[in-house]
Structures are given as structure tokens and as C-alpha cells.
Amino acid sequence: MERFQFNPRIVRDLRNYNKSKLAADTMAGLIVGIVALPLAIAFAIAASPGGDANHTIGPVAGIITAIVAGFIISALGGSRVQIGGPTGAFIVIIYGVVAQFGLTGLMLATIMAGIFLVLLGVFRLGTIIKFIPYPIVVGFTSGIAVTIFTTQVKDLFALQMDTVPAEFVEKWIAYGKNFLTLDFATTIVGILSIIIIALTPRFSKKIPGSLVAIILATVVVYFLNSFGFTKIETIGDRFGEIKAALPEITALSIFQGGVTWDMINTLIPTAITIAVLGAIESLLSATVADGVTGHHHDSNQELVGQGIANIVTPFFGGIPATGAIARTMTNINNGGRTCIAGIIHALVLLVIFIVLMPLASYIPMSCLAGVLVVVSYNMSGWRTFRELLSNPKSDVSVLIITFLLTVIFDLTVAIEVGLIIACLLFMKRMTESTQIKVITDEIDANDESDMLLEEHLQIPEGVEVYEINGPYYFGIANKFEEMMASMDNNPRVRIIRMRRVPFIDSTGIHNLQNLCDMSQREGTDIVLSGVTPAVQQTLERAGFYRLIGKDHICPNINVALDRARELMSKA
Numbered sequence: 001m002e003r004f005q006f007n008p009r010i011v012r013d014l015r016n017y018n019k020s021k022l023a024a025d026t027m028a029g030l031i032v033g034i035v036a037l038p039l040a041i042a043f044a045i046a047a048s049p050g051g052d053a054n055h056t057i058g059p060v061a062g063i064i065t066a067i068v069a070g071f072i073i074s075a076l077g078g079s080r081v082q083i084g085g086p087t088g089a090f091i092v093i094i095y096g097v098v099a100q101f102g103l104t105g106l107m108l109a110t111i112m113a114g115i116f117l118v119l120l121g122v123f124r125l126g127t128i129i130k131f132i133p134y135p136i137v138v139g140f141t142s143g144i145a146v147t148i149f150t151t152q153v154k155d156l157f158a159l160q161m162d163t164v165p166a167e168f169v170e171k172w173i174a175y176g177k178n179f180l181t182l183d184f185a186t187t188i189v190g191i192l193s194i195i196i197i198a199l200t201p202r203f204s205k206k207i208p209g210s211l212v213a214i215i216l217a218t219v220v221v222y223f224l225n226s227f228g229f230t231k232i233e234t235i236g237d238r239f240g241e242i243k244a245a246l247p248e249i250t251a252l253s254i255f256q257g258g259v260t261w262d263m264i265n266t267l268i269p270t271a272i273t274i275a276v277l278g279a280i281e282s283l284l285s286a287t288v289a290d291g292v293t294g295h296h297h298d299s300n301q302e303l304v305g306q307g308i309a310n311i312v313t314p315f316f317g318g319i320p321a322t323g324a325i326a327r328t329m330t331n332i333n334n335g336g337r338t339c340i341a342g343i344i345h346a347l348v349l350l351v352i353f354i355v356l357m358p359l360a361s362y363i364p365m366s367c368l369a370g371v372l373v374v375v376s377y378n379m380s381g382w383r384t385f386r387e388l389l390s391n392p393k394s395d396v397s398v399l400i401i402t403f404l405l406t407v408i409f410d411l412t413v414a415i416e417v418g419l420i421i422a423c424l425l426f427m428k429r430m431t432e433s434t435q436i437k438v439i440t441d442e443i444d445a446n447d448e449s450d451m452l453l454e455e456h457l458q459i460p461e462g463v464e465v466y467e468i469n470g471p472y473y474f475g476i477a478n479k480f481e482e483m484m485a486s487m488d489n490n491p492r493v494r495i496i497r498m499r500r501v502p503f504i505d506s507t508g509i510h511n512l513q514n515l516c517d518m519s520q521r522e523g524t525d526i527v528l529s530g531v532t533p534a535v536q537q538t539l540e541r542a543g544f545y546r547l548i549g550k551d552h553i554c555p556n557i558n559v560a561l562d563r564a565r566e567l568m569s570k571a
Contacts, residue, residue: 004122004300008076013338021337028336029344032083035208035330036345037352039375040066041360042210042368043086044319045235046151047094049166054102057094058239059360061319062086067349069321072309074342078301079286081293081336083327083345084309088375089281090274090320092147096410097270099166105267107314108259112271113278117307120279126299132280135391135399136418138384140277143406143414145380148372155369158186158233168408185230186366193217193370206334210371217367218359235368236361243358273412274310274320282306282323289328326378394425431476435469436483457557462492463564465529465557469500472535474507490522493564497557499530509542516547525567527552529560 044062049055066085073084097106120126147168153175154164160181165171193213200209224230236242286297302323309321331341388399398421405414459465470476496512504512516526526548531539536553539545545553554560 004124006304007301008305009078009080009298009301010075010339013080013340017338022340024335024337025341026344028331028334028341030348031206031334032327032331032341032345033348033352034211036066036085036327036349038210038214038371040086042371043088043091045368046148046372047091047319049095049099055098057098057319059235060242061317063349063353064316065313065318065321067346067353068316068318069309069313070349071343071346072312073305073321073323074339074346076308077305078298079289080295080338081289081328081331081341082282082286082302082323083331083342084306084321084323085327086319086321087281087324088148088379089144089277091151092144092410093270093274094319101263101267104259105263106319108263109267109271109274110310110314110320112267113274113320114307114310116272116275117279117303117310120275121300121303121307124300126283126303133398133422135388135395136402136422137280138381138388139399139402139418140406140414142380142385143403145376146407148376152369152372155365156187156190156373158183158366186232189217189221189232189364190366190370193367194373197371197374213370214363214367217364218362221364222362233365234361235363235365238365242361269412273415276415278306278310278320278322279303285323285325285328288325289332292332398422398425430471431479436480437467438464457561460565460568462568463495464491465495465497467497472501472504472508474505480511490524493525493527493567494519495527495529495560495564497529498535501532501535504535504538509539509544512544513547527554527560527563529554529557
């Protein structure tokens with residue numbers, strides 16, 4: 001395997017950089033920065049369970065993440081147009097971690113996830129992430145969308161609830177009991193925000209609907225609240241005054257905040273989930289971008305860039321980040337050509353943060369809930385979900401199970417169980433596709449690749465031929481062993497044709513060794529026919545030749561039958 005070489009895409013982008021590219025990147029970065037602003041605020045607030053200061057993620061965390069992680073991902077990643085930052089996919093995970101372990105636990109889990117991402121890239125495992133079955137990706141993405149929508153119901157309708165249950169079913173039961181406490185003015189603001197976001201693209205493709213909705217809703221609510229007509233909750237009401245000041249580096253507080261080995265061990269599965277989800281989302285975003293731009297990203301370098309971003313960002317009070325498909329596509333559609341566009345997007349957010357951040361205090365919470373309702377709808381992919389329901393039953397079962405586990409339990413369980421089920425179903429399919437047959441009379445020369453051309457090959461009496469068509473791994477090995485155990489007769493020679501066996505694993509080798517030991521006790525010789533070079537090499541390394549001898553490994557069935565006749569004559 002080739003060694004990983006640290007080679008960020010920006011190094012190549014800057015070699016032939018010119019004014020025209022800078023102008024295009026600047027315009028794209030400006031627009032993407034504006035698009036990212038409301039989303040960064042909304043994602044951070046949605047991921048906050050609330051309570052005391054250690055369990056509350058303010059809007060500043062979202063902006064800081066978009067600035068710091070967005071800059072690092074563009075500067076050190078492997079894609080020309082990838083835009084990084086906080087995304088909706090992490091809301092559910094962040095919420096659970098903060099609720100249980102506080103901000104210290106979130107910082108620790110994010111740093112650990114960043115380390116895992118770096119290791120995935122360094123060991124060149126970027127391409128393996130792409131092999132996660134599509135039904136799993138769709139299942140947990142749709143599940144996350146439903147969960148995000150569920151978390152926004154209280155703010156969308158301003159339900160009078162002291163606490164919101166953490167579990168999905170309990171949430172909806174509580175919503176039902178308290179639905180009559182909704183505030184009509186707040187509800188109207190939230191619904192109008194959704195309508196504005198949905199209608200804005202009909203009038204302008206450049207201006208994001210979420211930004212239009214936030215500006216209009218903020219202005220209207222400011223005047224309504226100021227003159228006493230309404231009392232619609234805003235960000236400032238919930239989180240207090242928002243200061244336009246860069247946060248201090250909080251490295252020491254992370255490790256002085258009660259971090260223990262028990263906490264680290266408990267957070268490892270969560271950190272792995274953050275890393276896997278971040279890797280999937282970022283590489284999926286980069287792959288989609290490649291299809292539009294015609295360029296090719298470096299998967300392993302992208303994972304390293306994502307990992308470094310997630311290691312660094314928590315020290316500034318940020319949350320997990322990854323590549324964002326919507327912002328990446330906005331970058332491409334507005335002319336972004338190189339990594340510089342992503343860096344400019346981060347600088348634009350920095351300027352907005354320093355100059356305009358105090359105004360964010362006036363943004364209505366129901367408007368942000370409306371923004372996230374639209375995000376969850378777009379994220380749900382319900383059309384794709386519906387199409388997958390017509391696929392084979394095994395794929396449908398993986399899809400449904402992953403979806404339900406994501407919604408009812410959590411994403412960590414969903415990914416783990418979904419992958420296990422997908423692997424088991426894949427092995428079942430492989431086992432079903434691998435055929436084992438017994439030949440006792442003659443072999444037809446038609447479609448035979450490992451025999452010299454003859455019309456038929458007669459099998460001598462006392463010889464049986466077994467043929468394995470497909471990979472000889474643990475699933476089929478056990479099937480073959482059961483088949484051999486059920487055979488009543490004991491032939492003088494057993495020929496096992498392996499011309500269509502592309503590989504053999506340890507269980508397959510162990511199975512063959514058991515077969516040879518059993519056959520020798522019964523006075524039966526084993527001859528292998530048509531063994532491929534790759535399988536021969538594996539058997540030789542395992543010391544299998546010492547068990548039956550190299551002269552029992554034949555290149556084709558003709559030689560194998562001749563060898564069987566020799567063994568019969570010596571009997």
C-alpha cells in the first residue's frame with residue numbers, strides 16, 4: 001500500500017492562480033458566507049439541550065465553527081470547492097453528548113473524532129468509506145431529518161413546556177399534551193418564514209431564502225415586541241446578549257473540566273460515529289462536486305483536512321464540522337473555482353461576526369425553527385426513500401431498520417446495527433451465489449476453462465469431483481463442510497475443482513485442512529484442480545502443501561484425473 005503524502009489541494013490551486021480566478025472565488029465566497037450565516041446559527045442552537053451554562057450551545061459556537069473549520073477544511077482538504085462547517089447531520093449527536101456530558105464532553109468527543117478522521121486519511125481508508133451501503137446512508141439521513149424536525153416543534157409553535165423529553169416517542173406525547181399552549185403570533189412568524197424560504201428561489205437564485213426570512217422576521221418582530229404588540233422569543237431572550245468578540249482559546253478548560261478515562265472510554269463510540277458520519281458526508285459532498293465540476297478530489301487528504309479541523313475547532317469553542325453539500329453546491333453555482341473561495345467564505349463570516357453579531361440577538365427563535373424545518377425537509381430525501389422501497393427486500397429491511405433506529409434510539413446504534421445487518425445480508429447473498437456441485441460420472445467440455453478440449457471426460461470409478469464456483473470464505477466453507485459430512489460414500493480420490501474460486505480466507509483453509517485430515521483417516525486422497533495463482537499463494541503461506549503435497553495441486557482437470565488414476569493404481 002502506498003504511503004500517505006500530505007498534499008493539500010490549495011498548494012496545486014495556487015500554482016497557476018490569477019486575477020480572474022480570484023474575482024470568481026471572491027464573489028462565490030461572499031455569497032456562500034452569507035448563505036452559511038443563518039445555517040450556522042440555527043444548527044448550533046438546535047443542538048443545544050439547554051439548562052445551565054455547561055449544557056448550552058449558543059449561536060456563537062455555530063459561527064466560530066463555520067469560520068475556523070471552514071478555513072481549515074478549505075486550506076488543508078483535498079477538494080477544490082468543498083465548503084466545510086456545521087451541518088444538520090450532527091445536531092442529534094451533539095444534543096445527546098451535551099445533555100449527558102456537557103460542553104466538556106462535546107469538546108472531547110469532537111477532538112477524538114478529528115483524530116479518527118486523520119487516521120482514516122493517513123492509512124488511506126478514504127475509499128473504504130464509499131462502500132457503506134446506500135440504504136444505510138439514506139436510512140440514517142432520513143432519520144436525522146425527522147429528528148431535526150421533531151426538535152423544532154416547541155420553538156416553531158412556542159409551546160409552553162418546562163422541559164422537552166429526550167426520547168422521540170415521549171417528545172411527541174409531550175407535544176400533544178401541550179399543543180393548546182401554542183402562541184399564535186410566534187406560530188405565524190415560523191410558518192411565514194418557511195413560506196418565504198420556499199418562495200425566494202422563484203424570484204432570486206443568488207439570495208438565500210433563509211437569509212431573507214431571517215431579515216424580514218427579525219425586523220417585524222423587533223417592532224412588534226418594541227411596541228408591546230407581541231412577546232415573541234428571540235435569541236437574545238434565551239441566550240442573553242451576544243458579544244462581537246473572538247473567544248479565547250480554551251485548551252486548558254477542556255482538560256481541566258473533569259475529563260476522566262471513564263468519560264473517554266464512554267465517548268469512543270460517539271466519537272467514531274461523528275468521524276464516520278463526517279467522513280461519509282464530506283466525501284459524498286466532494287463526490288457530488290466532482291460530478292458537477294469534472295475534477296477529482298483526494299479522499300484521504302480530504303479526511304485529514306476534516307480531521308485537523310475537528311481537532312482545532314473545539315479549542316475555540318466550536319462544534320463538529322464536515323463538508324456541507326448545500327454550501328458546496330452554492331459555491332460551485334456562483335463561480336467558485338479553487339480552495340480560495342472557501343477561505344474567503346470563512347473570512348466573510350469573520351467580518352460579519354465582528355461587525356454584525358450583536359444584531360443576531362433580535363432573531364426570532366420561531367424563524368430559526370422554520371429555517372431548520374426546511375433544512376430537515378430537504379435533507380429527508382423522501383423521494384429517494386420511496387424509490388428504495390421497491391428494491392430487494394434485504395435492502396428495504398436495512399433501510400427501514402436504520403431509519404427507525406435513528407429516529408427511536410440514536411445514530412450510533414443505527415450505524416452500528418445497520419452495518420452489521422448489511423454485512424450479514426451481503427454474506428448471505430455471497431453464500432447463495434457460490435455453488436457447490438458433485439460430479440460422479442463425466443464432465444462436459446462445454447464452457448470448461450481448465451481442461452484440454454475434449455468432448456467429454458470420463459470420471460473413473462472410485463473418484464468423485466466436487467466443484468466450487470465462487471469465493472471460498474467462511475460462509476461457503478461451513479456450507480461445504482456440512483455437505484461433505486452428509487456424504488455416506490467414501491471414494492478413493494476426491495478432486496476439488498477450484499478454477500472459479502477467486503480467493504480463500506482462513507476459515508476456508510481450515511475447512512480444507514479438516515477435510516484432508518478426515519479423508520486421510522478414511523483412506524481417501526484429496527486432489528485440488530485449477531487452483532488460481534492467488535489462491536495457491538495463500539495455501540502455500542498457510543503450509544497447506546505440507547499436508548497433501550504439491551503433486552496433489554493440479555493446473556487443470558485433465559491432470560487431476562490422471563493423478564487420480566495414478567493414485568487408484570497404487571491402491
